[in-house]
Amino acid sequence: MNEQVSIPAQSQDAMPAHEHEMTPAPDYAPRYPGSGKLHDKVALITGGDSGIGRAIAVLFAREGAKVAIAYLSETKDAEETKRLVEEEGSEALLIEGDLGKKAHAEEAVNATMIKFGKLDILINNAAQQWLDEDLTELSEETLRRTMDSNVMSYFFCTQAALPHLESGASIINTSSVNAFAGMGSLISYSTTRGASLALTRSLAANLADKGIRVNAVAPGPIWTPFIPGTMPAEQVEDFGSETPMGRAGQPWEVATAYLFLASADGNYYTGQTLHPNGGMVVGA
Incomplete structure (x- = not known):
């Protein structure tokens, strides 16, 4: 078990927020x-x-994959991730832009095909979130931005990828513990994560006869840029301490779930959800 890491009060006025500004830095490193x-x-x-x-x-690179990294606008963080992938002896392609626009999702898949010649694994993970404790105060602009990022991009990227995916391919969608337990201060975000869960289950049934597996990962409180980018500084302090394990999870502890589902280890899994959440018991 990891030692509990003290998380001091902090916040960022950005969404998506920036990993290079976080203290302590999230732990991404494979073990x-x-x-x-x-x-x-x-x-x-x-x-x-x-x-x-x-x-x-980084974990996929260590296990031999070449990686296309799509991101909205966080160039400094993306360049560091590319460096880390290359440090593992692999290749990385950076693709900047808004995947909530169908044309860009198609461009991202096409760029991947041009660079690497094929596509075996699609990880729909891009997302944004904002606090919205009072639903009457949630603006249409923020709601549509959340839906575009967290739902529409998953549809658009999957639509673009499917013609290139062969039997044995894997699609993994990021959901959240909030899709199962709900979160009164993250209504729109929780709703979008419920949508990615339903997409996973429906698409798994749709693609099973093609040999394409579709699964989800539903993380609990994980120390990522989401947290200082969403919460007031005082709420960030000791983030994750309410879990049975008494601490926030680190990104590397979640990445292993994606590796399991993407590799042959997960061959008999489709339509399923893995729950790296520090012991929070939720419905399957």
């Missing part, structure tokens, strides 16, 4: 030598610049 679980695979990871996306990118 074990690679064993070739993703040898010769190509993965497109949305929201791959930081947080869980960065941890997935």
Whole structure:
């Protein structure tokens, strides 16, 4: 078990927020030598610049995958993730832009195909969130921005990827503990994570006969740029201490779930959800 890491009060006036401004830095680093679980695979990871996306990118690279990293605008974080992937001896492609626009989602998939010649794994992970404790105060602009980022991009990227995915391919969607338990201060975000869960289950049934597996990961409180980018500084302090484990999770502890589902280890899993959440018991 990891030692509990003290998280001081902090906040950022940005969404998406920036990993390089966080204290302490999130822990993305894989813990074990690679064993070739993703040898010769190509993965497109949305929201791959930081947080869980960065941890997935680095772990996948260690396991032999080439990685396309799609992100909105956080260039400094994305460049660092690319460096980390290359440090693992792999290749990375950075793709900047708004995946909530169908044309850009298509461009991201096309760029991946041009660079690497194929696509085996799609990780729909990009997301944004805002506090919205009073639903009457939630603006249409913020709601549509949340839906575009967290729902529409998943549809658009999947639509663009499907013609290139062959039997044995894997799609993994990021959901959240909030899709199961709800969160009174994150109504719109929780709703979008429920949508990614329903998409996962429906698409899994739709694609099973094609040999394409579709699963989800529903993290609990994880120390990523989401947290200082969303919460007031005083709420960030000791973030995650309410879990049974008494601490926030680190991105590397979530990335292993994606590796399991993306690799042959998860061959008999489709339509399922893994729950790295520090012991919070929720419905499956």
